[in-house]
Amino acid sequence: MATLQLKSIVKEFGETSVIKGVDLDVNDREFVVFVGPSGCGKSTLLRIIAGLESASSGDILIDDKRINDIGPAERGLAMVFQSYALYPHMTVEDNMGFSLRLAGISKAERRDKVLAAAQILQLEELLDRKPKALSGGQRQRVAIGRAIVRNPSIFLFDEPLSNLDAALRVQMRIELARLHDELDATMIYVTHDQIEAMTMADKIVVLQKGEVEQVGSPMELYHHPRNRFVAGFIGSPTMNFMDVSYLRHNADGVTVTLPGGDVCQVPVDGTNLDTGAALELGIRPEHLNLDENGPLNGKIQVMERLGGATSLYIDMDRCLVTVIADGDIDQKVGDTVRFGFEPSRAHLFDAQQQALPSLRRHPLTAVTRQSNHAAVDPNGK
Amino acid sequence: MTNSTLRRFGIGLLAWAVAFVIFFPIFWMMLTGFKTEADAIADPSLIFPPTLDSYAEVQQRADYFKFALNSVIVSFGSTILALLIAIPSAYSMAFLPTKRTKGTLLWMLSTKMLPPVGVLVPIYLLFRDTGLLDTRTGLTIVYTLMNLPIVVWMLYTFFKDLPKDILEAGRMDGANTLQEVWHLLLPLTLPGIASTGLLSVILSWNEAFWSLNLTSSQAAPLTAYIASFSSPEGLFWAKLSAASTMAIAPILVFGWLTQKQMVRGLTFGAVK
Numbered sequence: 117m118a119t120l121q122l123k124s125i126v127k128e129f130g131e132t133s134v135i136k137g138v139d140l141d142v143n144d145r146e147f148v149v150f151v152g153p154s155g156c157g158k159s160t161l162l163r164i165i166a167g168l169e170s171a172s173s174g175d176i177l178i179d180d181k182r183i184n185d186i187g188p189a190e191r192g193l194a195m196v197f198q199s200y201a202l203y204p205h206m207t208v209e210d211n212m213g214f215s216l217r218l219a220g221i222s223k224a225e226r227r228d229k230v231l232a233a234a235q236i237l238q239l240e241e242l243l244d245r246k247p248k249a250l251s252g253g254q255r256q257r258v259a260i261g262r263a264i265v266r267n268p269s270i271f272l273f274d275e276p277l278s279n280l281d282a283a284l285r286v287q288m289r290i291e292l293a294r295l296h297d298e299l300d301a302t303m304i305y306v307t308h309d310q311i312e313a314m315t316m317a318d319k320i321v322v323l324q325k326g327e328v329e330q331v332g333s334p335m336e337l338y339h340h341p342r343n344r345f346v347a348g349f350i351g352s353p354t355m356n357f358m359d360v361s362y363l364r365h366n367a368d369g370v371t372v373t374l375p376g377g378d379v380c381q382v383p384v385d386g387t388n389l390d391t392g393a394a395l396e397l398g399i400r401p402e403h404l405n406l407d408e409n410g411p412l413n414g415k416i417q418v419m420e421r422l423g424g425a426t427s428l429y430i431d432m433d434r435c436l437v438t439v440i441a442d443g444d445i446d447q448k449v450g451d452t453v454r455f456g457f458e459p460s461r462a463h464l465f466d467a468q469q470q471a472l473p474s475l476r477r478h479p480l481t482a483v484t485r486q487s488n489h490a491a492v493d494p495n496g497k
Numbered sequence: 498m499t500n501s502t503l504r505r506f507g508i509g510l511l512a513w514a515v516a517f518v519i520f521f522p523i524f525w526m527m528l529t530g531f532k533t534e535a536d537a538i539a540d541p542s543l544i545f546p547p548t549l550d551s552y553a554e555v556q557q558r559a560d561y562f563k564f565a566l567n568s569v570i571v572s573f574g575s576t577i578l579a580l581l582i583a584i585p586s587a588y589s590m591a592f593l594p595t596k597r598t599k600g601t602l603l604w605m606l607s608t609k610m611l612p613p614v615g616v617l618v619p620i621y622l623l624f625r626d627t628g629l630l631d632t633r634t635g636l637t638i639v640y641t642l643m644n645l646p647i648v649v650w651m652l653y654t655f656f657k658d659l660p661k662d663i664l665e666a667g668r669m670d671g672a673n674t675l676q677e678v679w680h681l682l683l684p685l686t687l688p689g690i691a692s693t694g695l696l697s698v699i700l701s702w703n704e705a706f707w708s709l710n711l712t713s714s715q716a717a718p719l720t721a722y723i724a725s726f727s728s729p730e731g732l733f734w735a736k737l738s739a740a741s742t743m744a745i746a747p748i749l750v751f752g753w754l755t756q757k758q759m760v761r762g763l764t765f766g767a768v769k
Binding site for chain 1: 519660662663665666667668669670672673676680681685
């Protein structure tokens with residue numbers, strides 16, 4: 117039960133400012149993911165919320181109460197660290213019960229609470245072990261258990277899955293999502309992995325160089341990136357960009373000339389464009405398809421057959437384009453192929469790298485992981 | 498023999514040779530302690546009729562146990578005192594560093610480069626005026642100050658090796674600084690603290706300059722006891738050796754018993 121508000125948070129280390137005025141609202145029970153390349157300030161922002169760093173200026177509010185000057189423990193938050201940060205000299209049970217011990221809670225009550233958390237995470241068998249006798253995934257669960265025991269108003273996760281191998285990461289991702297539903301808690305999660313962000317978030321906050329680039333639901337960010345950075349960061353493989361030249365615009369969109377010379381009308385708002393403006397067209401690899409009559413062409417440079425799909429890296433003279441094609445295509449490296457796309461799937465970016473606003477909203481932009489959940493189980497939880 | 502076994506043999510031989518060179522003087526000293534004075538100055542020989550006469554005479558001339566007690570009190574006392582001062586200092590330097598931390602550390606170490614005799618006169622006068630001459634308190638203070646730079650340095654490196662996350666997790670769990678140190682920092686760096694303490698004990702035990710200059714009879718530790726056997730009347734090798742053997746025996750046994758702890762502490766960061 118908690119909301120969080122950040123108001124013009126700034127963090128400076130000496131001369132360098134790593135957070136340049138961040139405003140953010142986190143709603144109750146929301147799963148918010150901070151995502152961005154390394155050095156974008158996402159971890160610092162999380163540490164400021166946790167109270168491990170102080171903000172140079174700006175306010176942090178939890179349930180509308182300013183908490184800037186309150187110590188980390190009194191904020192009622194719990195944090196799961198990237199390195200897990202388990203206490204190596206304590207057993208799993210002592211690790212999980214440490215906060216309760218410091219709070220002066222009796223041994224019996226402590227045990228009850230630890231057991232309850234251990235049950236949620238299937239850790240009962242491991243309570244007597246020391247961290248070094250645990251696998252990476254188990255350590256991760258203990259770290260989460262330690263957070264659960266504190267019954268925090270907000271959970272903070274600092275890249276919690278980045279030390280796990282790929283298979284375990286997928287499993288923990290699912291487990292975290294399940295935990296979020298089960299605990300009904302507000303969670304803030306930091307990652308550099310956009311897949312984690314897309315799969316777990318109700319709301320994604322894309323950060324770059326200490327500034328918020330865009331805040332929105334995963335589908336919103338995917339279908340309506342506000343600028344070239346967000347467009348390139350969200351989605352995998354990353355979006356293709358190609359220079360196009362502006363021809364004209366009307367109420368149905370902006371018409372541009374593609375690299376091959378063909379003309380294409382993209383349904384975006386071009387009202388503010390000047391004639392001759394430099395534009396960049398962005399199109400996701402999964403939205404490009406091989407098509408004998410397609411407007412684009414190039415030579416296949418590399419092919420990656422994944423079975424279900426094939427990634428084609430196509431050399432188009434001035435740029436390399438990725439295309440996700442069918443798994444069973446019979447083209448070979450060196451072949452020249454033609455391909456095209458649905459204009460409504462394309463994005464246009466102006467010289468300032470800002471996206472031209474789409475004329476049609478994608479119908480799924482309001483969908484979040486939580487609403488997915490509701491769709492499966494109409495009676496709610 | 499293959500190349501690698503030959504190599505191993507060579508390295509082993511070298512190690513034994515080095516160990517022998519290091520150990521030989523101690524061995525010879527122990528041997529001499531069991532000789533008569535005449536044997537001691539005769540041609541070096543491994544075969545001689547062993548005798549305990551020197552030990553008996555040494556004990557007659559001066560009470561070994563009084564000196565030993567002083568050594569124990571002063572070296573352990575100064576070590577505990579140094580740790581009490583150094584733990585908070587090293588904590589703040591390792592976890593709350595400022596721009597001047599590195600400089601402070603270097604400055605502390607630089608005091609160890611000063612020859613002690615350079616400050617002998619002022620310290621002697623200070624001790625005389627405050628009545629600390631020939632007291633165990635006085636010697637404890639000097640040893641504490643003498644070892645403090647090394648103790649702080651060692652603790653600083655051990656503390657720095659501790660992942661910061663663990664202390665931050667503790668802070669998130671509600672630990673104040675004292676609880677953080679008591680529940681997390683100290684137990685986790687105990688091997689390091691122990692080896693630092695051991696080193697400090699050994700350095701204090703073996704210290705001779707200050708003990709010879711600041712004590713005479715009441716607070717004199719074992720180093721002064723040995724020195725008293727190289728007297729103006731001449732060198733009595735057998736007695737000197739017997740006294741030396743008795744003086745180093747406790748710390749030798751102590752070092753041997755804590756060897757594992759020492760090695761573990763000194764390689765603490767490396768093997769983690």
